Amino acid sequence: MTSSDIQIRMRVISSPTNNMRYVLIDAQFVLGSDVQLRRHEAAGHPQSGSLKFKDTSLKAASAPQIKLNLPAPSFSNPNHTIYPVHSMPRGYFITFEGLDGSGKTTQLRRLAASLESEGHKVVTLRQPGGTVLGDRIRSILLDSRSEATLGPIAPLAEMALMFADRAQSIHEIILPALASGAIVLCDRYTDSSEAYQGAGRQLGSERILAMHRAVCDDLQPDLTLLLLPPLDSSLHRARRRNQRSMQQKGTDEGRFEREGDEFYRRIYHAYEAIAARDPQRVVAVRDDAGIEQIFARIREIVSTRIPAPVA
Secondary structure (H helix, E strand, C coil), X not given: CCHHHCCCEEEEEECXXXXXXXXXXXXXXXXXXEEEEEEEEECCXXXXXXXXXXXXXXXXXXXXXXXXXXXXXXXXXXXXXXXXXXXXCCXXXXXXXXXXXXXXXXXXXXXXXXXXXXXXCEEEEECCCCCHHHHHHHHHHHCCCHHHHHCCCCHXXXXXXXXXXXXXXXXXXXXXXXXXXXXEEEECCHHHHHHHHHHHCCCCHHHHHHXXXXXXXCCCCCEEEEECCCHXXXXXXXXXXXXXXXXXXXXXXXXXXXXCHHHHHHHHHHHHHHHHHCCCXXXXXXXXXXXXXXXXXXXXXXXXXXXXXXX
């Protein structure tokens, strides 16, 4: 192996545990490899470093080593990859986004089963929810009956609760799963807050993105699958599903579905703007096709990002 065989992709993270920022290299393409970074920091920001690859599939005595000198990272470069310094996760973070009724939850479950059948370790979660704290927050934010007890929930309070849930799930589920090498599939993430609270509640994108930087340490997904079937069909499915859930289970998560069509048009256009702004991360699936056809498209997208594990 020579240095010409290696492609480097970097990203930067702010560690939620100690507020330090680090640079590490995404070397997932070096299968079965051990990656170490020697770094120099000034005021908590890495200035330069060198990376050493060691092929642990060979005997230690004959393992080839390559050292690459790296330039100082740019923290604003969108091509950089974000990981905590104390571990080199070989996991992958995928989020599913879209309106309620877009089919994202069904597709997340299908993708999880498919990846697990290939031998990947997969962790799934939803937002809000997924933790004890998050489930309590979910019951407040989504149940249309909660405001009868609590009173109207202010848009800023709604935003703050969404991010409280998100910070807890990052700390409790997402970062530990990535550090263990798992593929994390998350049903909604900050794009939902930008669409629903930023556009739907008209709080603005910048306020949401600032909260994400402050509360989530700017942790970004590696890939976002945005399901965008036509607006009318999504709303019809979501409202029908919530009515069925009320009849069968007595549960009501229709607090958002009771909003008018203009609210959802703002959300839909916000999702389109997010996809246009970040095309490397966000892949929009706009077809209003059947479950199988949509899943085939999703599987095609994911297979280009995540190769099958080596036995």
